[in-house]
Amino acid sequence: MTSETLETFGRVGIWSGALHASRTDDAGRQALAEAVAELEELNYGTLWIGGSPSPEDAAALVAATRTITVATGILSIWDHSAEEVAARIAAIDASARGRFVLGLGVSHGPMVPQYSKPYSAMVAYLDALDAATPPLQSGRRVLAALGPKMLKLATDRALGAHPYLVTADHTAESRKALGPDALLAPELSVVLDTDLGRARTTARNMLSLYLRLPNYTDNLLRLGFSESDFDGGGSVRLLDALFALGDVDRVRARTQEYLDAGADHVALQVLTAEEGGSGLPRAEWRELAAAFTDQP
DSSP, X not given: OOHHXXXXXXXXXXXXXXXXXXXXXXXXXXXXXXHHHHHHHTTOSEEEEESSOOHHHHHHHHHHOSSSEEEEEOEETTTSOHHHHHHHHHHHHHHHTTOEEEEEEOOOGGGOTTOOOHHHHHHHHHHHHHHSSSOOOGGGEEEOOOSHHHHHHHHHHSSEEOOOSOOHHHHHHHHHHHOSSSEEOOEEEEEEOSOHHHHHHHHHHHHHHHTTOHHHHHHHHHTTOOGGGGGGGOOHHHHXXXXXXXXXXXXXXXXXXXXXXXXXXXXXXXXXXXXBTSSOOHHHHHHHHHHTTTOO
C-alpha cells in the first residue's frame, strides 16, 4: 500500500451497521452526526458503513465530518444500479474532496432473490461504473472479496479488498493473492468484556446470522474449519479465530495479528451484549481509540 493510501485509510477504522442516516428519524440522525464527528476527533482513519448501506447514507456521513475517510462496507450491487451509484457519488464528491470510497459486494443468495452468477454480476457492475458519466475510477472502490477469483478481481479492477468475518490466516492468504500493492482492509469484530464466557455469548449472538450464509461458511471451510465448528453459534476455536474478545490490550494484540499478516488497515466492529452491532457504542469507541493513539 502506498503512503498516500495509508494516509487515506489509516491503520484502524470503525465498522458499524448503525451508521445509516436513512434508517432513522431526525433525532437519530442528529445522534449519528454527533457520534461520527466524535469518531473523527478520536483519530480513527475510516468510517465503514456496514449492513448494505445506500449512497444517501454515505452522503450523510460525509456531510457530518470534515477529514475522515467514509466507505461503504458493503453496498450491494443488487440494490442500486451502477449508473445511479456513479451519479450519486459524483454529487457526494463535491463536498467529500476525494475522501469517499465505494465498497461493493455481491451479498448472499439467501438474502437476494435475484442472486445469480455473482462473479459475472460483479464484473458487469464494474464495467458499468467504468462506462458511467462520470465514471467511478478503480482507485475509488474496494471489493468484499473472500475467495481467490474475487480477490484477483479486487486487484485488477479496484483499489483492493475489504473482507468481512475473516481470520488472520485468511488475511495472510489474501495478501499473497492480492500482491504487495493492493489495499487489504479486513473487518475484525470486537467484544470489550473481560468475562470470557459472556463475551463469547455476545459473539455467538452476532455470528449465528452469518453461519446461515454459504459464502461465509464455505470460506471458513476453505480455511480448515469443519461443519462441527458451526454448531451452537460457533465453537471456541472458531470464535477465537474470528473475534477479539477481552480488554483493550487483547483487542490491540489481535489487531496487530491482522496487520502482521498483511492487512494495511483493520476495520473494528464493536459488539455489545445489549445491542450487538446495532447501536452506537460511543464509550467503547473512546476506550479503543485510547489504545491505538500510538499506532504507527
